Amino acid sequence: MSSAQIAEFLLLLDRKTAITSHSVTEWQPEYSTELQQIEKELNVLRVAADQDRGRASSDSGEYVPTMITLSEAAKRTGLSYDRLRKMALSGKIHSVRAGSKILINFERLLEYLDQGDQGAVI
Numbered sequence: 001m002s003s004a005q006i007a008e009f010l011l012l013l014d015r016k017t018a019i020t021s022h023s024v025t026e027w028q029p030e031y032s033t034e035l036q037q038i039e040k041e042l043n044v045l046r047v048a049a050d051q052d053r054g055r056a057s058s059d060s061g062e063y064v065p066t067m068i069t070l071s072e073a074a075k076r077t078g079l080s081y082d083r084l085r086k087m088a089l090s091g092k093i094h095s096v097r098a099g100s101k102i103l104i105n106f107e108r109l110l111e112y113l114d115q116g117d118q119g120a121v122i
Helices: 003-020 030-056 070-077 081-090 106-119
Strands: 067-069 095-098 101-105
Touching: 003 030, 030 070, 030 106, 067 070, 070 081, 070 101, 070 106, 081 101, 101 106
Parallel strands: none
Antiparallel strands: 067 101, 095 101
8 A cells, every 4th residue: 555545544534433423413414425435435445455465465476365254345345244155155256165254355356346247257
């Protein structure tokens, strides 16, 4: 992540904290829309951070995919846990089992969500 992306991430987190700290009596309807937009922007920046972390963790210079749990993927994408689980079990998205957990390749999930069934290579 660049320093500009880090600064943007911190500003977004600060604004999210400010909004969520309002009491019920101070809550304004437009906060809901703003929080949704903030979450979308934070998710984009999280992907950039994950990709940087994956590249930095590889000694050989090869890309290391970001494998996350279905719960984490649900939080990051807004899709339900059950929908992601069905997609993983049907083979629509790349996944592996780690004990009782299912891990998915986050970058490939984003590709699939961007391109759909036609363009994604899973």
